[in-house]
Amino acid sequence: MVSEEDLSVAAMHRIIKKAGAERVSESGAKELARVLEEIGLKIGKDALEFSMYAGRKQSKEKTLRSRQRNS
Amino acid sequence: MVSEEDLSVAAMHRIIKKAGAERVSESGAKELARVLEEIGLKIGKDALEFSMYAGRKQSKEKTLRSRQRNS
Numbered sequence: 335m336v337s338e339e340d341l342s343v344a345a346m347h348r349i350i351k352k353a354g355a356e357r358v359s360e361s362g363a364k365e366l367a368r369v370l371e372e373i374g375l376k377i378g379k380d381a382l383e384f385s386m387y388a389g390r391k392q393s394k395e396k397t398l399r400s401r402q403r404n405s
Numbered sequence: 406m407v408s409e410e411d412l413s414v415a416a417m418h419r420i421i422k423k424a425g426a427e428r429v430s431e432s433g434a435k436e437l438a439r440v441l442e443e444i445g446l447k448i449g450k451d452a453l454e455f456s457m458y459a460g461r462k463q464s465k466e467k468t469l470r471s472r473q474r475n476s
Contacts, residue, residue, distance in 0.1 A: 340416045340419055340420055340423075341412060341416055341441075342413070342416075345411045345412055345413075346445070348411055349411055349442060349445040349446055349449055350445075350449040350452075350453075350464050350469075352411075352446060352449070353445075353446050353448075353449025353450040353452075353453055353464075354449070354450060354453050355449060355452075355453050355456070355462075355463070355464040356462045356463070357462055357463040357464070358463065358464045359463055359464065359465045359466060361465070361466035362452075362463070362464050362465045362466045362468070362469050364466070365466040365469045365470050366445055366448060366449070366469050369448065369469070369470070369473045370412075370441045370444065370445050371420060373441065373444055374417070374420040374421075374424075374437055374441050375420055375423060375424050377424075377437065377440065378420055378421040378423070378424025378425070378426060378437070379424040379425060381421075381424075381426075381433075382421075382424055382425050382426050385426070391426075391427045391428055392426070392427070392428040392429065392430055392433070393421050393424075393426040393428070393429045393430065393433050394430045394432070394433045395430060395432035395433045395435070395436040397433070398421075398433050398436045398437050398440070399436050399440070402440045
């Protein structure tokens with residue numbers, strides 16, 4: 335479970351507006367935060383499995399980048 | 406282009422650690438921010454298209470939720 339403070343609702347508003355939206359509902363911004371946190375957690379877990387398989391304890395850039403396609 | 410301040414690197418560290426990682430490299434956290442911002446922008450644009458098709462100017466929760474599967 336990812337807590338609400340991980341991704342700020344203000345950041346979600348900015349991203350959705352950057353996507354071209356004129357207005358964003360508060361619950362819409364919260365929903366995007368929930369979705370992105372879920373995806374981030376999935377990518378993180380996937381990258382961790384790969385790192386451990388490679389005998390590393392650290393989640394590195396290349397592993398996180400390579401795992402985005404599968405999430 | 407999404408600017409760096411949209412998603413905090415600290416939040417990425419928390420998410421990756423929540424995924425179980427013992428250690429997270431700085432560039433790894435930045436990479437996750439880049440990936441999630443990209444996905445967020447994609448979901449936002451997709452949701453906007455749907456909202457406009459429905460004659461709405463606001464990106465709402467249900468639209469953002471329904472578009473996550475396609476991003």
